[in-house]
Amino acid sequence: MIIVVSGTPGVGKTSVCSILSNMLKMEYVHVSKFVIERKLYKGYDQTRSSFEIDDQIVAKELNDYLREKSNVVIETVYPSLIDQADKVVVLRKNPKVLYEELSRRGWTDLKVIENVEAEILGYVAQEAHDWFKDVCEIDTTNLTPEQVVNKILNNSCDSTIDWLSYSEIQDLLLTLDKVIS
Ligand SMILES: Nc1ncnc2c1ncn2[C@@H]1O[C@H](COP(=O)(O)OP(=O)(O)OP(=O)(O)O)[C@@H](O)[C@H]1O
Ligand SMILES: [Mg+2]
Numbered sequence: 001m002i003i004v005v006s007g008t009p010g011v012g013k014t015s016v017c018s019i020l021s022n023m024l025k026m027e028y029v030h031v032s033k034f035v036i037e038r039k040l041y042k043g044y045d046q047t048r049s050s051f052e053i054d055d056q057i058v059a060k061e062l063n064d065y066l067r068e069k070s071n072v073v074i075e076t077v078y079p080s081l082i083d084q085a086d087k088v089v090v091l092r093k094n095p096k097v098l099y100e101e102l103s104r105r106g107w108t109d110l111k112v113i114e115n116v117e118a119e120i121l122g123y124v125a126q127e128a129h130d131w132f133k134d135v136c137e138i139d140t141t142n143l144t145p146e147q148v149v150n151k152i153l154n155n156s157c158d159s160t161i162d163w164l165s166y167s168e169i170q171d172l173l174l175t176l177d178k179v180i181s
Contacts, residue, residue, distance in 0.1 A: 001026070002072050003152075006079040006128055007091035008119040010101045013075045015145035016091065020152065021073040031076035034062060048111050055081065079128040088132045089152050090125045092161045094141040095169055113176045120163050120173050129160075137161050 003020065005013050014030070021028035032051075035041055040058050041051035059081045066072060066082070074082060079090070093101070095116050102112040118124065128135045136157035140148050151157070163169045 002085045003087045004074045004082055004085045005089050006076050008124050009115050010098050011091040011093040012140045016148050017073050017075045019149045026071040026073050029072050029074045080131040089136045090128045092139045095120045095163055097141050113180050
């Protein structure tokens, strides 16, 4: 079984994948680590302190690796790198709470805001829905990682999450836009 756990940085993928892979005795593939270990990046973005990847090269190497595997939990910010999965989960987190979480990481304002905006606009979830037929979205905001894992195992998904339907989040987006413009 291949389980993909995706979502914007900071939503809780690592916490959930660690518990899930231990519980189910599955291998844990962390795509960012995979990219760095195999030197699959094509450059480094100084402004964002992050590696730039060539999607096609990473996808090929990753899917070749996964082809021989039967039980893997995969953590990735980019669900479309993965060709085939039995379960695709996208973790979501209230953007206000995510902002607090990412601000604690010592990242630049630009990096924090770009990622919070990505969550507000639902980029990762959209990519997952475009790529896979069945996607399970889970709002982790008020859950412990264990509760999130239970929801994944019980297939207890939330309906598609649209943060922009909340006026306070629309206001947050406008405020963040002003900060980086
Ligand atoms: N369900 C949860 N409830 C509360 N805090 C959580 C939960 N899941 C994770 N956390 C905390 O939130 C922070 C971010 O979690 P984590 O590192 O797992 O996110 P991530 O999605 O893997 O981020 P990245 O994409 O940068 O790897 C951590 O400090 C973690 O301890
Ligand atoms: Mg992580």
